[in-house]
Amino acid sequence: MTEAYLYDHVRTPRGKGKPDGALHEITPVQLASQVLQAIRDRNGLDTRLVEDVILGCVVPVGEQGANIARIAALNADFAQTVPGVQINRYCGSGLEAVNFAAAKVRGGLADLVIGGGVESMSRIPMGADGGAWAMDPQVANKTYFVMQGISADLLATKHGLTREDCDAYAVESQRRAARAWAEGRFAKSVVPVRDIIGLPVLERDETVRGDTTMETLAGLKPAFAEMGAKAGFDSIALQRYPQLERIEHMHHAGNSSGIVDGASAVLVGSGAIGEQLGLAPRARIRAAVTIGSEPTIMLDGPAAATRLALRKAGMAVGDIDLFELNEAFSSVVLAFMAELAVPHERINVNGGAIAMGHPLGATGGMIIGTLLDEMERRNLATGLVSLCEAAGMASATIIERV
């Protein structure tokens, strides 16, 4: 079987996803184009050899709509022979794009594919794509739809987590992210975003606050308590989990992933194309899976996805040297660590989305790179990256350095 290798990856810094964010003036097509250009240029790619551009994008409407992958490839001056496809696996889209690229390569359908993702949350707000899940009364009713923040609090309640647990995790994420930046751990892969006259508008993640303390977070009110009580979401959650007396609300802006803009690109190819182009493979994809799980709690899938990926790879939790799990909410990572007995020292060692933000469609392509860079820095062999996804799904990918 043909192996799928990771050759390179780049990401933008993440800009605050608000009108005063540094990347707000940059169109999503530009964000995507700039990472495509960066990965092309630093590898000296003849883009005619690229057989597909697969980009995750979770709110694919407006200027992110209608297959932004193909449009960004054209806009990035890729050869017109390079097709593109936009995919949506919710928050795992960026990783799923890499997995689809790897699948094409491993299946022998393609030799060189770019995966990644883009999301300008400041320009195209979450939810702008509508969808039947929350709005169609029949569907919401059948699936016991609750807002994701309620799910995060439900997950925390189910695992007996406290507000202090969640805040402490967030403080540590900020500390780790700040340290990683200070030590230049992201330098290899972060490419500045430039404006239309070529000047850099953002070179570092914009939302990291290394001085965050338990005290600074203590003042934040739980963000979903009111929705839970007034809109009735707590009741729906309890109907699914009747063993719980109530939903304890503990997530807020400070211990949840940040709303940001950004894009990522990952170069995936066969061994043969690497040899042909003179590129050295950095890691191979050992397993890549996506699972479905109970949609109301929604966010507890990474453990099941991880177990499945490990089984497919013939590995155990102890065989994984380093983990990256998207910090959608503190409870997601804390529940995962508890369920799989993963020590905090081996997971999200450079912080995560609580500190740096979560540009929905792009994140998976970013954190698989963060994982690989850190495996190289620490000279570790194996790593696993996972993200929880809306509607009760999760993806996990195991990579191994070569």
Place this chain on the structure above:
Amino acid sequence: MIDYFKYAVAEDGICTLTIDQPNSATNVMNQAFLDGFRAALDRALADDRVKGIILTSAKSSFVAGADLKAMEATLYGNPDAKTLYEQCWAFSSLLRRMETGGKPVVAALNGPALGGGFEIALACHHRIAADVRGMVVGLPEVGVGLLPGAGGTQRYLRMIGVAKALPLLLQGSQLKPDKALELGLLNEVVPADQLLPAARKWLLGSPDPVKPWDKKGFQVPGGGNPMLPNLAQLFMGTAANLQANTYHNLPAPLAIASCLYEGMQLPIDKALQVECKYFVKLNLDPVAGNMVRTIFINKSEADKLVRRPAGIDRKVHQRIGVLGAGLMGAGVAYVAAQNGIDVVLIDRDQASADKGKAYSESRLRKDMARGRITADKVEAILARIHPTADYAALGDVSLVVEAVFEDRGVKAEVFAKAEAVVPVDAVLASNTSALPITGLAETTGRPANVVGLHFFSPVERMPLVEVIRGRQTGDTALAHALDFVAQLKKTPILVNDSRGFFTSRFIGAFINEGVTMVKEGINPALIENAARMTGYPVGALTISDEIGLDLAYKGAQQQAQDLGADNRPGASVEVIATMVATHGRHGRKNGKGFYEYAADGGKRLWPGLDDLWPRRPASEQPDVREVQHRMLYAQLADAARCIADGVLTDPADGDIGGCFGVGFPIYLGGPFAAMDTIGIGAVVAECDRLAARYDAGRFAIPALLREMAAEGKTFYGRNRVVPPARRTEPVA
């Protein structure tokens, strides 16, 4: 064919169609109505003389709405989707034909137009209501588990937009004319004598017979795309609230939300078909039929005193006595005074009696502050309540209700004092919730006059009165007691005397099962959530705390004393005794019960429960379905025993009593409706399983139910069983 529609064309080309169902006080929309309507409409549309049409009624109301009895019949008629759709569509499409027929039609609403009646009006091109007393319009179908299936949801949507239409339809709002006018659901409100002239005037003013939604470029007010941010928010919130409030048990509100969500994205003709299909879907679900039967058919019959002994003149009570001015006595006095009855309100001293009257005063002042009642009326009501400590004031009352402490001795004492004064034929009613009436009657010299009138708290809000017939209760006293209930505009059910009558023992079965599970180490949160998910308003532990654990404890002690060697205490008594006697936990009243109550009104389950009755590990906790079944089937088995033993004389009393008195899930229609729907054989099998697994007594099934299962009988419908109490003469 019976001619429902009087057809008259005047010189000016105005055709007046007067709906006038023969031999009926109202116009009910049955098949003959539909046929008559179609014929009249076709004639008017084809009649070249006719320029415009006035649709009005010869009755005091416009049209009373659909024939709900036919709806209930679908529970037994093996309805098929295609036939039901054709029936529904025949009416909806007829209204659509009127709407698009090219001739302007004005609805001249001479009286209330609700449900199907208002749907007819909505399909007209103009709606004028007479400003008469009791005038009301609206689409209340959701209240009986249905939706307006003849364009109501779609025309509301297109006339006033989804944001306004949704709450009106989900709450089944009945609107006074000024409110309907403000909303734009009525075009004019005129004095009654101006109704037909106003209708004629509008028709002669060259009106446009084309609805806005039949014109190019029409947009639903407020937007027609549910993905627009404001509407998306509305639909998301609505879908969530429906689930939170109905626990996935009520299909009608969900169907209504879907009619709007889907209908707004469709042209009117397609949207009407989708609405019709959702209506059919509700008809195919037993929930609607069961709700219609209990809420509409059975309750209406109860309100008309269907159980009243025949041949006894109706008694109009002018003046009654209430003994005991505590919460219940004060409530009874209040409701009686509201309904024009003079009340002598007696307590042991004047101050206590005055306090009872003050209850009415505070309620009435509150209503007055909200503009719901005028000062004159408040004074008139209060003037009817005569607080006193003097039993001599009872000299001319036709009925007394005692509402004193639940103690046989105290009750006997106040009855004796009253008996010395009241007329010889006065009814002596006891508001006891559990003490056998027969025993109380024996303490008086007039046992034939003694009857139980079990009110529920708060009296002014609870619609039910459980009327208990003791062994010696006479027909006259019973009839006069029922007359009193009717005067209070409450719904009576008739129950033969037995410990806990029907409602108290029936809810007791639910509470007992819930509390017993605590003893077994079942997660208390699971017990409470399971109850709510089944459709009970609150869980067994919550209701226990609300009633008061100390009261339950005292009741159990009283029963033990009364029954002596025959006493078989409920499984939960041990739990209650431990809570009250050992731990001083009396319930909400002292802030300590199954829950702990915080000063801010919050409450949490008491963690000490786990110490007293060690909780089973998560892996050994039952599935929520099992917990639900235990509580529900404990009640079903008890209801079955009540009818088998003659405590109930008719399943309707049990269904009404369960739903309107003690919170049995209304979507099930009551315990007997539920058993019919589940299937008698299935109920027997499940009770047998539960009896074998948990307790032979609580889930014991009477022979009656087994016979019914064997013979294919049901409690309602064509194969209905004759209740044992009806098989012989009632106990004299």
